[in-house]
Amino acid sequence: MHAYRTHNCGALRAADAGKPTRLSGWIHRKRDHGGVLFIDLRDHFGLTQIVVGPASPAFETLDRARLESVVTITGDVVAREGGAVNVNLATGDIEVRANDVTVQSAASELPLPVAGDAEYPEDIRLKYRFLDLRRERLHANMMLRSNVIASLRRRMIDQGFTEFQTPILTASSPEGARDYLVPSRVHPGKFYALPQAPQMFKQLLMVAGFDRYFQIAPCFRDEDARADRSPGEFYQLDFEMSFVTQDDVFAAIEPVLAGVFAENAGFGGRTPWTVTEGAFPRIPYADSMLKYGNDKPDLRNPLVIQDVTAHFSGSGFGLFAKLVEAGNVVRAIPSPGTAEKSRRFFDDMNEWARAEGYSGLGYVTRKAGEFGGPIAKNHGEAGMQAIYDQLGLGPDDGCFFAAGKEAQAARLAGLARTRVGQELGIIEQNAYKFCWIVDFPMFEYDEDAKKIDFSHNPFSMPQGELEALETQDPLTIKAFQYDIVCNGVELSSGAIRNHRPEIMYKAFEIAGYSRDDVDRDFAGMINAFKFGAPPHGGSAPGVDRMVMLIADEPNLREVVVFPMNQKAEDLMMNAPNVATAKQLRELHIRVVE
Numbered sequence: 001m002h003a004y005r006t007h008n009c010g011a012l013r014a015a016d017a018g019k020p021t022r023l024s025g026w027i028h029r030k031r032d033h034g035g036v037l038f039i040d041l042r043d044h045f046g047l048t049q050i051v052v053g054p055a056s057p058a059f060e061t062l063d064r065a066r067l068e069s070v071v072t073i074t075g076d077v078v079a080r081e082g083g084a085v086n087v088n089l090a091t092g093d094i095e096v097r098a099n100d101v102t103v104q105s106a107a108s109e110l111p112l113p114v115a116g117d118a119e120y121p122e123d124i125r126l127k128y129r130f131l132d133l134r135r136e137r138l139h140a141n142m143m144l145r146s147n148v149i150a151s152l153r154r155r156m157i158d159q160g161f162t163e164f165q166t167p168i169l170t171a172s173s174p175e176g177a178r179d180y181l182v183p184s185r186v187h188p189g190k191f192y193a194l195p196q197a198p199q200m201f202k203q204l205l206m207v208a209g210f211d212r213y214f215q216i217a218p219c220f221r222d223e224d225a226r227a228d229r230s231p232g233e234f235y236q237l238d239f240e241m242s243f244v245t246q247d248d249v250f251a252a253i254e255p256v257l258a259g260v261f262a263e264n265a266g267f268g269g270r271t272p273w274t275v276t277e278g279a280f281p282r283i284p285y286a287d288s289m290l291k292y293g294n295d296k297p298d299l300r301n302p303l304v305i306q307d308v309t310a311h312f313s314g315s316g317f318g319l320f321a322k323l324v325e326a327g328n329v330v331r332a333i334p335s336p337g338t339a340e341k342s343r344r345f346f347d348d349m350n351e352w353a354r355a356e357g358y359s360g361l362g363y364v365t366r367k368a369g370e371f372g373g374p375i376a377k378n379h380g381e382a383g384m385q386a387i388y389d390q391l392g393l394g395p396d397d398g399c400f401f402a403a404g405k406e407a408q409a410a411r412l413a414g415l416a417r418t419r420v421g422q423e424l425g426i427i428e429q430n431a432y433k434f435c436w437i438v439d440f441p442m443f444e445y446d447e448d449a450k451k452i453d454f455s456h457n458p459f460s461m462p463q464g465e466l467e468a469l470e471t472q473d474p475l476t477i478k479a480f481q482y483d484i485v486c487n488g489v490e491l492s493s494g495a496i497r498n499h500r501p502e503i504m505y506k507a508f509e510i511a512g513y514s515r516d517d518v519d520r521d522f523a524g525m526i527n528a529f530k531f532g533a534p535p536h537g538g539s540a541p542g543v544d545r546m547v548m549l550i551a552d553e554p555n556l557r558e559v560v561v562f563p564m565n566q567k568a569e570d571l572m573m574n575a576p577n578v579a580t581a582k583q584l585r586e587l588h589i590r591v592v593e
Contacts, residue, residue: 001020001022001074002022003072004022004024004072004104005022005023005024005072006020006021006022006023007021007022007023008023008043008044008045008046009023009025009041009042009043009045009046009047009048009091010043010045010046010047010048010090010091011045011046011091012048012077012091012094012096013091013093013094014079014093014094016077016094017077017078017079017094018076018077019076019077020074020075020076020077021074021075021076021077021096022072022073022074022075023041023043023048023050023072023073023096024043024070024071024072024073024104025041025042025043025048025070025071026041026042026043026068026069026070026071026114026134027039027040027041027042027062027065027066027067027068027069027071027107028040028041028042028047028067028068028114028115029067029115030062030067032063035053035054036051036052036053036054037051037052037053037059037062037063038050038051039051039052039062039098040115041071041073041096042134044139046089046090046091047089047091048091048094048095048096049086049089049091049092049095049096050062050073050075050095050096050098051078051095051096051097051098052097052098052101056097056098056099057099057100057101058073058075058098058099058100058101061101061103062098062101065103065106065107066106066107066108066109066110067107067110067113067114067115068107068110068114068131068134069103069105069106069107070103070104070105070107071101071102071103071104072101072102072104073096073098073100073101074098074099074100074101075096075097075098075099075100076096076097076099077094077095077096078094078095078096078097079093079094080092080093080094080095110131111124111127111128111131112124112125112128112131112132114131114134114135117135117136117137120132122557122565122566123565123571126563126564126565126570126571126572127571127572128572129561129562129563129572130572133561137558138558140267140268141547141551141553141558141559142559142561144264144267144547144550144551144559145543145547145559145560145561147264148260148264148543148546148547148550149216149235149543151259151260151263151264152216152237152256152260152543153216155255155256155259155260156214156237156239156256159212159252159255159256160211160212161212161213161214161239162210162212162213162214163213163214163215164205164210164213164214164215165215166195166198166201166202166205166215166217167195167201168194168195168218169182169192169194170192170193170194170195170201171192171193171524172191172193173193173196173200173521173522177196177221177222177223178221178222178223179193179194179196179220179221179222180193180194180220180221180222180232181193181194182194183587183588183589184587185586185587185588188588189588194220195217195218195219195220196219196220196221197217197219197236197238197540198215198217198219198238199459200522200524200525202215202238202239202240202538203240203459203497203499203525203528203533203536204524204525204528205240206240206241206242206533206534206536207528207529207531207532207533207534210242211241211242211243212239212240212241212242213238213239213240213241213538214237214238214239214240215238215239216235216236216237216238216543217235217236217237217238217540218233218234218235219233219234219235219236220232220233221233221234222568224566225564225565225566225567225568227554227555227556228489228545228548228555228556229556230544230556230557230560230563230564231564231565231566231567231568232564232568234542234543234544234556235542235543235544236492236540236541236542236543237256237492237540237541237542237543237546238538238540239252239253239538239539239540240536240537240538241536241537241538242534242535242536243534243535243536244496244535244536244537245496245537246438246480246482246496246537248537249482249494249496249537249538249539250279250280250282250436250482253484253539253541254279254280254434257434257484257486257491257541257546258275258276258277258280258434260546260550261273261275261432261486261546261549261550262275264550265432265550267550267551267552268551270430271430273430273431273432274430274431274432275431275432275434276432276433276434276435280434280435280436280484281299281434281435281436282435282436282438283297283435283436283437283438284437284438284439285437285438285439285440285441286439288437289410290305290306290307290331290410291304291305291306292304292305292414292417293305293331293410293411293412293413293414293415293416293417294410294411294414295437295440295483295485295490296437296483296485296488296489296490297435297437297485297488298418298421298427298433298487298488299433299435299487300427300428300429300431300433300487300488301417301418301421301426301427301428302421302426302428303333303334303335303417303420303421303426304334305331305332305333305410305413305414305417306331306332306334306390306391307329307330307331307332308330308331308332308387308390308391308401309324309328309329309330311330311379311383311386311387311390312324312330312379313325315378315379315383316378316379316380316383317374317375317378317379318378319403320362320375320379320401320403323403323404328403328404328405328406328409329403329404329405329406329409330401330402330403330409331401331402331403331409331410331412331413332387332391332399332400332401332413333399333400333401333402333413333416333417333420334391334392334393334397334399335363335397335398335399335400335420335424336393336394336397336398336424336426337396337397337424338365338366338396338397338398338424339366339367339368339395339396339397339398341365341398343365345423346363346365346373346398346400349361349363349400349416349419349420349423350362350363352419353402353412353415353416356412356415358402358404358408358412359404361400361401361402361412361416362375362400362401362402362403363375363398363399363400363401364376364384364398364399364401365398366388366393366395366396366397366398366399367395367396368395368396369395371384375401387399400416400420402416418488431487432486432487432549433486433487434484434485434486435484435485435486436482436483436484436485437482437483437485438481438482439463439478439479440455440456440478440479440481440482440483441455441456441475441477441478441479442454442455442456442460442462442463442474442477442478442479442481442507443455443474443475443477443510443511444475445475451511451512452474452475452510452511452512453511453512454507454511456479456481456493456495457479457481457493457495458507458508458511459495459497459498459504459525460479460480460481460495460496460497460498461479461480461495461496461497461498461499461503461537462477462478462479462480462498462503462507463477463478463479463480464477465500465503466500466502466503466506469503469506469507469510470506474510479495480495480496480537481493481494481495482494482495482539484539484541486549487549489545489548489549490545491541491542491545491546492539492540492541492542493539493540494537494538494539494540495537495538495539496535496536496537497535497536497537497538499529499533499534499535499536500529500533501526501529501530504518504526504529505518544556544559544560547559579591
């Protein structure tokens with residue numbers, strides 16, 4: 001018999017009754033039923049119930065053992081009968097009568113329980129992450145993550161992509177987020193940077209003649225944490241393709257993403273969620289900002305925002321009329337089927353908008369065809385009916401209004417759309433809705449710097465190429481840039497790249513960079529492009545966010561094995577930590593207090 005186990009704790013079935021067995025695992029639960037001890041023994045694979053009577057040599061040892069102690073138990077498999085069968089447990093048809101036990105490792109008193117789903121403070125969970133990972137939900141999430149990555153890798157290889165590893169120690173880039181810097185011991189005063197993404201390297205791989213690249217890539221950005229963004233590091237499915245159009249990129253990655261989500265749609269034994277079938281919808285950036293109030297729309301929400309600015313020009317509702325006259329906009333958010341809602345519902349939405357930092361959220365009520373509220377009273381029934389006709393609203397539907405500067409009104413309308421959908425319970429459940437956001441503006445005006453700057457990825461190909469850069473107003477130029485969005489979560493940004501030096505120099509010139517700036521800051525890429533670069537493009541969907549969506553978790557922390565806290569601290573390993581004087585001397589660094 002094996003020293004530790006003949007079976008794992010999820011393997012034994014009714015057909016094994018009468019056989020001797022040896023199991024090893026952690027003591028998950030203990031129950032004393034009139035002198036008979038019942039123990040749930042747990043390992044990576046599952047649970048097996050152990051029964052030990054007072055006459056057994058194993059009784060005293062198991063009775064003393066704390067929860068989470070690691071033990072090896074030798075005994076006999078016994079079939080359970082009648083009501084003793086546990087239909088909720090894979091091994092519920094049997095139990096093991098213990099004859100002998102060896103304590104492999106005794107557990108101290110636990111700082112948090114492993115059995116059950118009790119919530120515990122984040123600092124305790126992260127400090128004792130190895131215990132937190134023993135809990136069923138988190139353990140399953142990490143196995144899901146592994147399965148997702150394996151599926152992504154398999155599907156990318158099936159699509160003809162080749163996996164490469166790009167450098168971790170590289171050069172700092174002036175674009176993007178804040179870098180993590182690594183001091184060089186052999187080059188005093190100089191620093192490497194951890195890659196924010198393998199962007200330049202993957203483009204250089206295309207220049208080198210490799211046709212389709214991918215990598216499950218670690219990326220490092222010194223950014224503040226959010227629910228959908230880990231501080232410090234994250235992983236993405238990075239890929240790039242040569243001789244492709246935007247359509248080719250979409251056609252390559254859509255079946256990979258849809259396939260991974262469909263493959264895991266029944267995660268945790270739930271009824272499988274639906275996944276977008278066929279080609280993902282493509283939504284121009286301008287349409288997304290108008291209809292959904294942001295560039296990452298949740299298409300499970302059926303509400304569509306509309307512009308109703310023209311209706312309030314010269315309107316009897318003076319507040320909106322003055323705003324429109326001053327060049328502002330008014331956006332309408334439909335609120336269908338609210339006839340049975342009290343006035344309190346609408347007032348609460350207005351108070352919510354104020355709590356979000358806005359001046360308020362206008363509204364109109366309607367019941368049995370009768371309009372209500374200050375806006376309807378002043379704007380008039382005919383004027384309100386014209387708005388309702390545009391929105392396709394009926395006699396028992398309400399409506400909210402966001403007014404102000406275009407960006408401000410769009411943002412409030414987008415937030416209100418989400419909240420109204422939640423309050424009315426009309427957001428589709430158990431579905432993954434994908435879409436592409438396309439036609440991003442190449443440039444934007446930076447109000448703080450009082451200059452034109454890139455609005456997205458500076459290495460993207462402008463639509464119209466060099467001619468557009470030389471003849472169009474920069475703020476009207478669109479780029480071959482695109483985002484993948486699922487259920488209101490941005491999975492990645494991507495682009496068809498600007499592979500021609502003369503176009504790159506011109507694009508950067510518009511954003512205020514000289515030719516010398518480009519040659520200095522992006523030397524590796526611009527030099528490579530001067531030796532023949534193929535048209536190429538790609539993207540990099542976030543692995544962490546994919547797993548978070550599939551697991552239906554509200555926070556990335558629940559799908560990352562060893563996450564940091566909100567302050568980018570690893571409480572388990574006590575990082576970041578103070579360097580020793582010897583280390584600092586070797587790196588030629590002096591710490592400024």
